[in-house]
Every structure is written in structure tokens, then in C-alpha cells.
Amino acid sequence: MTPTTTRGWDEFMEGIWRQNPVFVMVLGMCPTLAVTVSAENALSMGISTALVLIASCGLVSMMRDITPKEVRIAVYIVIIATFVTVVDYAIQAISLALYDALGAFIQLIVVNCIILGRAEAHAAKNPPLPAMINAAGMGAGFTIGLLALGVVREILGAGTLFGVSLFGAGFQPWVIMVLPPGGFFVLGSWLLLFAAVERRKQRKLAEQGEVGQNV
Amino acid sequence: MSADAPPTPAVQTTPTVAMIRTLGLVSAICGLIIVGAYQSTFDAVAANKRIATERAVFKVIPAAKSIAEFVALPTGGVQKVGAGDTAAGAVKFFAAYDEKGQLAGIAAEGAARGYADTVRIMFGYSPDCQCIVGLGVVSMRETPGIGDKILTDKEFLANFVKLDARLNADLSALAHEVKTVKHGTKTNPWQIDAIAGATITSRAVGKAINDAAQVLLPKVVPQLETLKAKS
Amino acid sequence: MTASIEIRSAPHVSGPRTVEKIMRHVVWSLLPICAFYVFQYGLSALASIVVVTAACLLTERFFVRTGTQAGSLSDFSAVITGLLLALTLPPGFPLWMGAVAGITAIALGKALFGGIGFNVFNPALVGRAFVQAAFPTAIATYTPSLLAGRFGEFIPSSLAWPFMLPADTAAWLQSKHLDALAGATPLAKWKFDGVLAGAGELLTSLSGHMAVGPSPLLILACGAYLAARRYLDWRIPAAILGSAGVTAWILFGLDPLRYPNPFFMLFSGGLVLGAVYMATDMATSPVTPKGMWVYGALIGLLTVVIRYYSGLPEGVMYAILIANAASPLIEKITQPTPFGKSAMTGMGKRRKGATYPLNPGYISREDAGAVTPKKRFLRNKPKKS
Known part of the structure; x- marks a missing residue:
């Protein structure tokens, strides 16, 4: 077991599970609730955010030694805004329909607190490679979170998954799932599930601890 | 800070020059990245936009094979977009041509307030029958399952196969106002039969068509000869 | 540990009226209304009441068993929720949607807040609001009451497969020689068509073929x-x-x-x-x-x-x-102004409420060696092995 690879893997998994931005840290709720009406939108939004996250964390990390702390926020925002603009153009070039579906939320990635948070908390203190690995983990965690919402909302709200019909023509769509309240309900259910799993794990740990003490 | 203030622990201050240097460097790098991205995606974005517009126009004018963008000037007369400055108050529309280069119809956008938000539609007008021959929705946020039936409801879309939009004798307005009527009570060719249960959205479509047609058609119809010459 | 003092909050004297008794009486008083509803709409109404109430009871049982909610099944409150919810839904409402409404009513309207007595919103209405937003078409589809043969057949939309669209009620009404508008409620008729129903007809709900609830x-x-x-x-x-x-x-x-x-x-x-x-x-x-x-x-x-x-x-x-x-x-x-406190003394000043916060120094549990009784509502919680 080489220490470096293990560390990189841990850094990556941190964002996916232990500090998942959607389910554990509850960050970036605005796009989470707004664009997850379909799995496709959720996936595109997640990937766009992840790309911005990785690129900007990399650049922030490279510049960390020459960034005076007084102007660091300005530097981060300029860097983040740059990559958001790049992603914005890229999506327009790939598909206008997707661009219309995601709407203003592409531009709003600039103010997504996950990205600024990562830049400030991690990238500014670590060399580029670990910073990008950590950012990739966070991005993947965010994508998984969005996808979890998007899949549920698309299946119930339209009877399809990635546009493929699952139930045939007679499906009764749950209109509420494609409306904003549906987003809140699905997010709440996922948070509930995560909290329940976490609590169960801790109870098991506590029980094991008690057993250990008794022995 | 006055001289007799308690000595503060030495705070390392960054010289202003360093800040400006860093900000300048970051701005330069970011500027380069953005320009690069803009340049490399410019053609693809433009092509996408053109395809999207063409698709929307082709949907409302079935015979169309190519389009040209025009504006109707407030003083009367039409002008091709790109030829000189467009006057204020000009209304944009598209002329569509069939494969032989003949004028197949005119497409224009209209908007009216629906149930949740503004419903923006595009309609196709055929000069041959002086009627509206197609309806497309540009954007809307109507209730899924109710209001968005205007996209799918066959009975409703059948209204727009041949919706009367003749002009009156002196070409100043429509001879009959395009109007949405209650489901099942359509009697005249210029009326739109609303979807049962989605009356508000249906009305918005009717109002959008009427408002746009009342403004646009009196200006465009006298100029049809100009449009027929495809340039 | 020596003698233990039990500390309980008020009330210390309990009256003869228990939650269970009140709820039982409400259920009894609802039964004639349900019977009238079944008389109006027949088999579909009966099935709707049974399914919705069963969904509520099963959800309640789940949450009480897992120990996340106060109360017990025998307090009848879930029955009330179920009956009321069924009465507010159209009689031909697909049964699976009724079950969704029942589950949502208890889970979202009641269990989420901690069970009986803790809910902020009326659970039956939470359930109805959810299905109103989820299935706006189905919930607006009413059928006329007092149809012939209503005890022998279901309204076809009732028997939709789960997750599937209900059958078209308008076609079924046409086969009964009624036009589709007969299925609109008096309010919908007034709102969209400007037709007013008479107050007397509405009061008894007995004149035929009106899409109304119980009298x-x-x-x-x-x-x-x-x-x-x-x-x-x-x-x-x-x-x-x-x-x-x-x-x-x-x-x-x-x-x-x-x-x-x-x-x-x-x-x-x-x-x-x-x-x-x-x-x-x-x-x-x-x-x-x-x-x-x-x-x-x-x-x-x-x-x-x-x-x-x-x-x-x-x-x-x-x-x-x-x-x-x-x-x-x-x-x-x-x-209200507490007894002994003149309403006049408070004039001009901000009136204080009748709540008296407990002084934190008043009782010190550690000093008293007191034992707080276990919360009653957790007694159903599965015991840790």
C-alpha cells in the first residue's frame, strides 16, 4: 500500500461520501433544487460544476504562493468566473436546448458556495494535484447528489429516465415532482435517508465500543 | 493610529505592488482563457442558433426549406436584417421559402401572459390562403399536464391548420380578431377552440397570435412582392 | 442513589376526556356523513374511503412502530384523517392516488412533526394538497352523484393501475348519456361557465346528477x-x-x-x-x-x-x-390577561403573554438527584439487544 495513492483515493472519496456537498454539507442548494427536473439536466449541471471546480481549484492552487491574502477572494472569483464563462460557451456550442433548460444556473455557478469554499478551504493550501483530486471528488459528489434527485424526479414526474420511457404511454405523471415543491420533497427524503444510514452506523460503532469495554 | 497606541503584533502587510501584480496576472490569464473559449466556440454557437431558428420556422410553415430574416418597419415597408440600421419599433419576422425558392410563408413570434408566466409562441402565416398554418411554442412555464397540452393536444393544434387571418379592405387590421372561445363552441374559422381545463393558456395563445398579427400583417402583406424576390 | 424524585410537568390532574375518547366520538359523527357519501356515489366512494383510511392507518402503524412518532394506533386519529381525506377527494379518484394521498397525509403531515398533537398542519389537508399538486387533472375530475347502477359498478377511473393514467371519465359518462359537463362541480361550473346552482339543491345534495359532496x-x-x-x-x-x-x-x-x-x-x-x-x-x-x-x-x-x-x-x-x-x-x-393582572396596567406598555418561563435556577436536577421519567411516547421503540 503506497501512501500517496491511498491518500489521493481518500481525498477523492471524501467529497463523494463523508463530505458530500449535497447530502452532508447541504451546499449549493440553488442549482440542486432548480435544475434537477430531469436526470439529463442534473448530470449536465453536475458535470459543468465539476469541471469549473477542478479547473479553478487547479489554477487557484498554482497561484497560491503569489496570491496576497488581502486580494485572495477577488482572485478566486475572477478565476471561477473565467471557467464558468468557458463552460457557458461550451454548453452553447454543444446544445442550445440544454443551454435553455439549465438557464441562468450555468452563470450562477460563479456564486456556488461549493466552489468558493473549496478554493478557500483546500486549494489555497495544497499543491495543484491534490487540490484537483479533492475538487474532482467534490465535483463527483455534487454530480451524484444532483443525479440522485434528478433520477427520482424524472421517473416520477415524467415516467422516463434520460428521456427513455419506462412505463409506456399510460403513465400518470406526478406533476408536483417537476414543480419546485417536488425538489424540496425529494431532497428532504434523501437527506432523511442519509441521516438514517449515518445514525445507524454510529449506533453500531457505539455498540461495538461497549462490547469492547466489557471484554 | 496614534503614536501611544499599544504596540500591535507585527502584521505582515503585503505591498500594494504585489497585489496589483497578482491581480494583473490573474486577469491576463483569465482574459486569454475567455477569448480562447469564445473564439473556438463561436462558429458552433452561431450554427446552433441558426439551426434552432430554422427548426422553429420549419415547424410552423410545413413547406419551408430555407429562411431569411426581415424586419417590418414602423413606417411601413420591410427590410432585410443586416442591411443598414434597424429603426426603433421594427418588428422582426422570418420569410420562409420552399425548395423552388418560392415564398412559402411568414413566421413571427408573439407573446401573451399565460397561467404561470408569459407564453411565447411562433406562428406561420401563409399568404396564399391568408391564414395561419402552424403554431410552435418558443417558451412557456405552464402547468405540466394542463397548460402544456397546447403542445400536444391534437384537437387544439387542429385549430392552426387553417386559422383565418384575412385583412380587412383597407389593409389596416385583421378582418376578424383571432379569438379563443370556450371548448366546443368554435363556429367561425377565425376562432380558436380552447382546451377543456386549460382555458387560460389557450386564451394566451389566441391573444399572442392576435396581438402579433394585428401589428405585423398590415405592414407585411402590402410588401409581399418584395419578399417573393429571394435575395 | 437514594430516594428519587420524579419531576413531571403539568397537568397533574387528568380529566375524564381522553384523546382517544374525543377522537372516537369524531369518528362516530363522521360515519353518517360517510354513509351518505357512499349512498351518493356507490361502490367507488366506499372503496375510496376504505383504501385511503387503510393507507393512513398502515403509515401510522409504521411510524409508531419505528418509534419516530408519538401516539398509538388505537387513538383513532389516523382514522379521522383517512375518512376526512377520502371525503375531500373526488369519488372516482384512482385508488392508488388515494393511497398516495393517505401515506403523504400521515408521513408528511403528521409523523414528520412528531405525531399526534405536534402537527402544524391538518394532516388530511396536507395529503390533499400533495395530490392536488401532483395529479391536478385527476383531482378535478368529478362525476355526477346518484347515478343509476352505482352500487353495482365502479367509476372506471377508480380502478387505474398504480402509476398509470386513469380511464377517461368523459367517455364513460357519454355511454351513460350524460355530457362531460355534468361531471363538473357546482363551483367549477360557476367559475368557468357562469352557471349557478340553487342554494336549496346544494343544501341537501339530493337532487340528482350534481357533482357535490355529502349534504x-x-x-x-x-x-x-x-x-x-x-x-x-x-x-x-x-x-x-x-x-x-x-x-x-x-x-x-x-x-x-x-x-x-x-x-x-x-x-x-x-x-x-x-x-x-x-x-x-x-x-x-x-x-x-x-x-x-x-x-x-x-x-x-x-x-x-x-x-x-x-x-x-x-x-x-x-x-x-x-x-x-x-x-x-x-x-x-x-x-388573555392573567387573573389578578388588570388589563389597565398593561395599557401603553407591551402586553406580556400569560406564559411564565421557568427560572433555570429554580430546580437543579443534579442537586436533587432527580430522575426524569422516560418519555412515554417512546415505549414502542424496539429495545436494544
């Missing part, structure tokens, strides 16, 4: 029984009906052509059922007498405003839910 007269009679036994407070229904009536009457007086007469407002839709059974839910309405009047007046006013000025034909549900949310605030501003 308002019967509901008022059952409500009067409960009020007489003091199982509900008469002030709330009185305030709601009074305020709705006065608002409708003023508007009718201003423009009789545009607005319907107040009797139509009072006896159409679910206003009476909502006023008597839903707004009076003890956990979600204010406890102060003055507060009850404010709360009822708010519901009546909102109902009329929603019916007149929104895109929806019916407004009772949202009116009650909004007033539910406002009821803690209403309680706060309508606190």
Missing part, C-alpha cells in the same frame, strides 16, 4: 352533535361560515352580476365540511377563544378571496392550511 345540512347536524358534547369548539365553524358569508354578501351587494349570492358560496364545495371538521382540528387551531374567532374569520375571508380571484375553483383547503400556519401567531396576540 352540508347533514355535516352541520353531525357538527352540532360534537359541539353539544363539547368535542369541538362552536366558535371556529361559526366564525368561518360567518366571515365567508359576510364577505360574499358584501361582494354580492357590490356587484350582483359578477359575484354569486352568499348562500351559493356557503353551501358549495367543501366549505361546510372544512369549517366543521378540518379547521377545528385541536392541534392546529388556536386555543384562545378570541384567537378562534380571528382564525375562523381568516379562513372564511381567504376562502372567498381564493374562490373569486384565483385560477382555482375551490379555496377551502389552502385557506385552512394558511390559517393553520398562522395559528401560533394568532394565539400569541390573543393571550
Whole structure:
């Protein structure tokens, strides 16, 4: 077991599970609730955010030694805004329909607190490679979170998954799932599930601890 | 800070020059990245936009094979977009041509307030029958399952196969106002039969068509000869 | 540890009226209404009541068993939720959607807040609001009452497969030689077609082929029984009906052509059922007498405003839910003056409420070596092995 690879893997998994931005840290709720009406939108939004996250964390990390702390926020925002603009153009070039579906939320990635948070908390203190690995983990965690919402909302709200019909023509769509309240309900259910799993794990740990003490 | 203030622990201050240097460097790098991205995606974005517009126009004018963008000037007369400055108050529309280069119809956008938000539609007008021959929705946020039936409801879309939009004798307005009527009570060719249960959205479509047609058609119809010459 | 002192909060004296007893009486008083409803719509109505109530009870059982919710199954409160929910849904509402409504009502409206007595919103209305938003077409599809052969066959939309679209009711009505408009409720007819139904017809719900709920007269009679036994407070229904009536009457007086007469407002839709059974839910309405009047007046006013000025034909549900949310605030501003404290002394100053916060230094549990009794409602929690 080489220490470096293990560390990189841990850094990556941190964002996916232990500090998942959607389910554990509850960050970036605005796009989470707004664009997850379909799995496709959720996936595109997640990937766009992840790309911005990785690129900007990399650049922030490279510049960390020459960034005076007084102007660091300005530097981060300029860097983040740059990559958001790049992603914005890229999506327009790939598909206008997707661009219309995601709407203003592409531009709003600039103010997504996950990205600024990562830049400030991690990238500014670590060399580029670990910073990008950590950012990739966070991005993947965010994508998984969005996808979890998007899949549920698309299946119930339209009877399809990635546009493929699952139930045939007679499906009764749950209109509420494609409306904003549906987003809140699905997010709440996922948070509930995560909290329940976490609590169960801790109870098991506590029980094991008690057993250990008794022995 | 006055001289007799308690000595503060030495705070390392960054010289202003360093800040400006860093900000300048970051701005330069970011500027380069953005320009690069803009340049490399410019053609693809433009092509996408053109395809999207063409698709929307082709949907409302079935015979169309190519389009040209025009504006109707407030003083009367039409002008091709790109030829000189467009006057204020000009209304944009598209002329569509069939494969032989003949004028197949005119497409224009209209908007009216629906149930949740503004419903923006595009309609196709055929000069041959002086009627509206197609309806497309540009954007809307109507209730899924109710209001968005205007996209799918066959009975409703059948209204727009041949919706009367003749002009009156002196070409100043429509001879009959395009109007949405209650489901099942359509009697005249210029009326739109609303979807049962989605009356508000249906009305918005009717109002959008009427408002746009009342403004646009009196200006465009006298100029049809100009449009027929495809340039 | 030596002698242990038990510390309990008030009340220390319990009256003969228990939650279970009150709830049982409410269920009894609801039974005639349900019977009338079944008489109106036949087999579909019966199936709807059974399925929705069963869904509520099963959900309640799940949450009580897992120990996340207070209360027990035998307190009948879930039965009330189920019956009321079924009465507010159209009789031909697909049964699977009814089950969804029942599950949502208990899970979202009740268990989430901690069970009976903790809920902020009336659970039945939470369930209905959810399906209203989820299935707007199905919930607006009513069928005429008192059809021939209603005890022998289901309304076809009732028997839709789970997750599937219900069958077309309009086609079924045509096969019965009724036009599709016969299925519209009197409120929808008035809102979208401008047709007014007579107050007398609405009051009894007995004239044929009207798409109405159970008779308002019967509901008022059952409500009067409960009020007489003091199982509900008469002030709330009185305030709601009074305020709705006065608002409708003023508007009718201003423009009789545009607005319907107040009797139509009072006896159409679910206003009476909502006023008597839903707004009076003890956990979600204010406890102060003055507060009850404010709360009822708010519901009546909102109902009329929603019916007149929104895109929806019916407004009772949202009116009650909004007033539910406002009821803690209403309680706060309508606190009675405590005994011995003159109302005059408080004039000019901010009036303090009748709550006396416990001084933290008053009881020190550690010093007393006291044991707080285990929370009662957790007794069903599975024991740790």
C-alpha cells in the first residue's frame, strides 16, 4: 500500500461520501433544487460544476504562493468566473436546448458556495494535484447528489429516465415532482435517508465500543 | 493610529505592488482563457442558433426549406436584417421559402401572459390562403399536464391548420380578431377552440397570435412582392 | 442513589376526556356523513374511503412502530384523517392516488412533526394538497352523484393501475348519456361557465346528477352533535361560515352580476365540511377563544378571496392550511390577561403573554438527584439487544 495513492483515493472519496456537498454539507442548494427536473439536466449541471471546480481549484492552487491574502477572494472569483464563462460557451456550442433548460444556473455557478469554499478551504493550501483530486471528488459528489434527485424526479414526474420511457404511454405523471415543491420533497427524503444510514452506523460503532469495554 | 497606541503584533502587510501584480496576472490569464473559449466556440454557437431558428420556422410553415430574416418597419415597408440600421419599433419576422425558392410563408413570434408566466409562441402565416398554418411554442412555464397540452393536444393544434387571418379592405387590421372561445363552441374559422381545463393558456395563445398579427400583417402583406424576390 | 424524585410537568390532574375518547366520538359523527357519501356515489366512494383510511392507518402503524412518532394506533386519529381525506377527494379518484394521498397525509403531515398533537398542519389537508399538486387533472375530475347502477359498478377511473393514467371519465359518462359537463362541480361550473346552482339543491345534495359532496345540512347536524358534547369548539365553524358569508354578501351587494349570492358560496364545495371538521382540528387551531374567532374569520375571508380571484375553483383547503400556519401567531396576540393582572396596567406598555418561563435556577436536577421519567411516547421503540 503506497501512501500517496491511498491518500489521493481518500481525498477523492471524501467529497463523494463523508463530505458530500449535497447530502452532508447541504451546499449549493440553488442549482440542486432548480435544475434537477430531469436526470439529463442534473448530470449536465453536475458535470459543468465539476469541471469549473477542478479547473479553478487547479489554477487557484498554482497561484497560491503569489496570491496576497488581502486580494485572495477577488482572485478566486475572477478565476471561477473565467471557467464558468468557458463552460457557458461550451454548453452553447454543444446544445442550445440544454443551454435553455439549465438557464441562468450555468452563470450562477460563479456564486456556488461549493466552489468558493473549496478554493478557500483546500486549494489555497495544497499543491495543484491534490487540490484537483479533492475538487474532482467534490465535483463527483455534487454530480451524484444532483443525479440522485434528478433520477427520482424524472421517473416520477415524467415516467422516463434520460428521456427513455419506462412505463409506456399510460403513465400518470406526478406533476408536483417537476414543480419546485417536488425538489424540496425529494431532497428532504434523501437527506432523511442519509441521516438514517449515518445514525445507524454510529449506533453500531457505539455498540461495538461497549462490547469492547466489557471484554 | 496614534503614536501611544499599544504596540500591535507585527502584521505582515503585503505591498500594494504585489497585489496589483497578482491581480494583473490573474486577469491576463483569465482574459486569454475567455477569448480562447469564445473564439473556438463561436462558429458552433452561431450554427446552433441558426439551426434552432430554422427548426422553429420549419415547424410552423410545413413547406419551408430555407429562411431569411426581415424586419417590418414602423413606417411601413420591410427590410432585410443586416442591411443598414434597424429603426426603433421594427418588428422582426422570418420569410420562409420552399425548395423552388418560392415564398412559402411568414413566421413571427408573439407573446401573451399565460397561467404561470408569459407564453411565447411562433406562428406561420401563409399568404396564399391568408391564414395561419402552424403554431410552435418558443417558451412557456405552464402547468405540466394542463397548460402544456397546447403542445400536444391534437384537437387544439387542429385549430392552426387553417386559422383565418384575412385583412380587412383597407389593409389596416385583421378582418376578424383571432379569438379563443370556450371548448366546443368554435363556429367561425377565425376562432380558436380552447382546451377543456386549460382555458387560460389557450386564451394566451389566441391573444399572442392576435396581438402579433394585428401589428405585423398590415405592414407585411402590402410588401409581399418584395419578399417573393429571394435575395 | 437514594430516594428519587420524579419531576413531571403539568397537568397533574387528568380529566375524564381522553384523546382517544374525543377522537372516537369524531369518528362516530363522521360515519353518517360517510354513509351518505357512499349512498351518493356507490361502490367507488366506499372503496375510496376504505383504501385511503387503510393507507393512513398502515403509515401510522409504521411510524409508531419505528418509534419516530408519538401516539398509538388505537387513538383513532389516523382514522379521522383517512375518512376526512377520502371525503375531500373526488369519488372516482384512482385508488392508488388515494393511497398516495393517505401515506403523504400521515408521513408528511403528521409523523414528520412528531405525531399526534405536534402537527402544524391538518394532516388530511396536507395529503390533499400533495395530490392536488401532483395529479391536478385527476383531482378535478368529478362525476355526477346518484347515478343509476352505482352500487353495482365502479367509476372506471377508480380502478387505474398504480402509476398509470386513469380511464377517461368523459367517455364513460357519454355511454351513460350524460355530457362531460355534468361531471363538473357546482363551483367549477360557476367559475368557468357562469352557471349557478340553487342554494336549496346544494343544501341537501339530493337532487340528482350534481357533482357535490355529502349534504352540508347533514355535516352541520353531525357538527352540532360534537359541539353539544363539547368535542369541538362552536366558535371556529361559526366564525368561518360567518366571515365567508359576510364577505360574499358584501361582494354580492357590490356587484350582483359578477359575484354569486352568499348562500351559493356557503353551501358549495367543501366549505361546510372544512369549517366543521378540518379547521377545528385541536392541534392546529388556536386555543384562545378570541384567537378562534380571528382564525375562523381568516379562513372564511381567504376562502372567498381564493374562490373569486384565483385560477382555482375551490379555496377551502389552502385557506385552512394558511390559517393553520398562522395559528401560533394568532394565539400569541390573543393571550388573555392573567387573573389578578388588570388589563389597565398593561395599557401603553407591551402586553406580556400569560406564559411564565421557568427560572433555570429554580430546580437543579443534579442537586436533587432527580430522575426524569422516560418519555412515554417512546415505549414502542424496539429495545436494544
